[in-house]
Amino acid sequence: MPRYGSSHSTSPFIWCAAIICGIISVAVIFGGILVFVGYMVIHPRVPVISVANAHLDFLKYDIVGVMQTQITVVIRAENDNAKAHALFDKTEFKLIYEGKTIAYLRQDEFEVDKEKSVLFNYEVQSSPIPLNPTMMQAIDYAIKQDVITFQLKGGSKARWRVGPLGSVKFECRLSCDLRFRPSDHSYIPSPCTSAHKH
Template structure:
């Protein structure tokens, strides 16, 4: 009894799809190699943000339990890379007192040139803040000790870009304490940076 066989050629559509996938794979691999080589040649340093200075402009509170404060905070954005500009965007910080967020600091996208730094001055003015008994005790103690502490948390998304090589993103985050002397409103300087510590 004769055996029936069936022969079907590969569809042109499948060939086209396979060729397109192969081309895309080659482009992706080539692009990855280019970016890697560019990274090794440029070897960019991670951008850094840090607190450069601050001042307690105003601190008022009354027996009713309402506090008002105004601070000037100076943030430094550094780009130590000698071969690429750095862009900082989505820059946002929270100013916190005794666990309560009392103000937000925000800034639009900005650029820092090669081996340069940019200082940003934030004038932080809070609305009248109702204080609970714990916060009242804390501020009374702070005034007696002549040291009041705020927390600063947040950061910026930084990226460097060089021509057609693409870009690489970095997270620059801060989480630190800002301490002031209520007697003369001065800032008690202490390290606050997004740089990795060894």
């Protein structure tokens, strides 16, 4: 006669755990689908920050090796998305000359409407900057060539809200040269943008 092992009923605790895991899995999948659909409906373009314009307001250095300067930088924040406002936060840039940070540009949290852009004028005045021999040679050469170069580095964190489902976040970074003519203080335009538009 065949012998059969005794049957063991599954513990109610195991059944409950399995049901809860199943519900969580379905919720995660469903939530992911909703976020994806919302993202595709909004279809956001990456927000862009760029240098719209600049001007060398003031530049002075002496034989002792001290430089003073004031620069106006116009930053543009763009939101090309037609279906959502963009929020920019933690916006900060460093203005650098020959590897030395001479000023900071900061902006409080701000919002850019759908398919709009905003401009921010920064008047950056440095404290007297002591120049080492390398920097003095660099500025002498810049005056002779009539081109002086500063570096602008930094960025902002941007995000859109995808309806009630959450937000889409992006990092906007700038790293570029700002070139000016000391003879007339004019800005030599060159592309300076955080990202290519799609």
